Amino acid sequence: MWLVVSALTLSLALVRPFLTVWVTSLQDQPIRRGNPDRPYVALMFNVDWGNEYVPQLLEILRQSHAKATFFVTGRWAGENPDLLRLIAKNEQEIATHGQEHLLPSKLPDQEVDWLIREGIATLRDILGREPALLFSPPSGDWDERTIRAASRYGCKTILWTVDTVDWRCPSPDKIVARATESVKPGSLILMHPTAPTVLALPKIIELLRRAGLEPTTVSQAIGA
Numbered sequence: 001m002w003l004v005v006s007a008l009t010l011s012l013a014l015v016r017p018f019l020t021v022w023v024t025s026l027q028d029q030p031i032r033r034g035n036p037d038r039p040y041v042a043l044m045f046n047v048d049w050g051n052e053y054v055p056q057l058l059e060i061l062r063q064s065h066a067k068a069t070f071f072v073t074g075r076w077a078g079e080n081p082d083l084l085r086l087i088a089k090n091e092q093e094i095a096t097h098g099q100e101h102l103l104p105s106k107l108p109d110q111e112v113d114w115l116i117r118e119g120i121a122t123l124r125d126i127l128g129r130e131p132a133l134l135f136s137p138p139s140g141d142w143d144e145r146t147i148r149a150a151s152r153y154g155c156k157t158i159l160w161t162v163d164t165v166d167w168r169c170p171s172p173d174k175i176v177a178r179a180t181e182s183v184k185p186g187s188l189i190l191m192h193p194t195a196p197t198v199l200a201l202p203k204i205i206e207l208l209r210r211a212g213l214e215p216t217t218v219s220q221a222i223g224a
Helices: 002-027 051-064 074-079 081-089 109-127 144-152 172-180 195-210 218-222
Strands: 040-047 069-072 093-096 188-191 214-216
Touching: 040 051, 040 218, 051 081, 051 195, 069 074, 069 081, 074 081, 074 109, 081 093, 081 109, 093 109, 093 218, 109 144, 172 188, 172 195, 188 195, 188 218, 195 214
Parallel strands: 040 069, 040 188, 040 214, 069 093
Antiparallel strands: none
8 A cells, every 4th residue: 555655646746847837837828719618709809999889899799699808998998988888788798908008018017017907997997896807918919927917916818819800901701701710619709899890790690600609708718
C-alpha cells in the first residue's frame, strides 16, 4: 500500500508543474471562443458610435427572440444613457468596452487600470446594477497587463472567433457570409452598429438557427 501511495504522490509531483503552466497560460489569454460542446454562438456588438442603429438592432433581436452582448464604452454610455437603458430594457447583456476607445497596450499601467475600472463604474452608475463581468478591449488590443487589470475587477477579457469587419460597411451579403460561413458551436461573432449590419442581422440569425446554433450572449456561450 505504501508503495502505491508513494508512486501516486510521485506522479502528482511530476504532473503538477505542467498543470500549473497550462492553467496559468489559460488565465493569461483572452477568450476567443465559447464552449464547443454546446449549440450556442454569441452575437457581440462593440459600441462607441452608431447610435441611430442601436434601436433597430434591438428590435430585430426582440422580434427574433435572440440574445446578444453589447460591449459599450463608458464615454458612449455617459453620452447616451437612454440608449444604454433601452438595451437593458430589452434584456440584452451589457458589458464594458473600456471607458474610452483607447488601446490598452499603448497605455501606462495606471491608465489601463482606469480604462477598465471606470468603464465598469460608468455602466454601474447608469444601470443601477453591475454589468456583466466581461471586457472587450478596443480594437481587440491587449497585452498581459490588460488581462491582469481585467481580472482585478473580476472580468474575463473577450476577443472574437469571427470578425465581420462590418465597421468598414461592406454589403449586407458580405456581412452575412463572414458571420455564418465558418461559424462553429461556441463562436463569438463580432459586429458593430452600422446600416449594413442592421440589414444583415435577420439573415444571420436565420442561418445560424438553420445550422442548429442558437444566437445568445457571450456569458452563455462561454459558460460564465
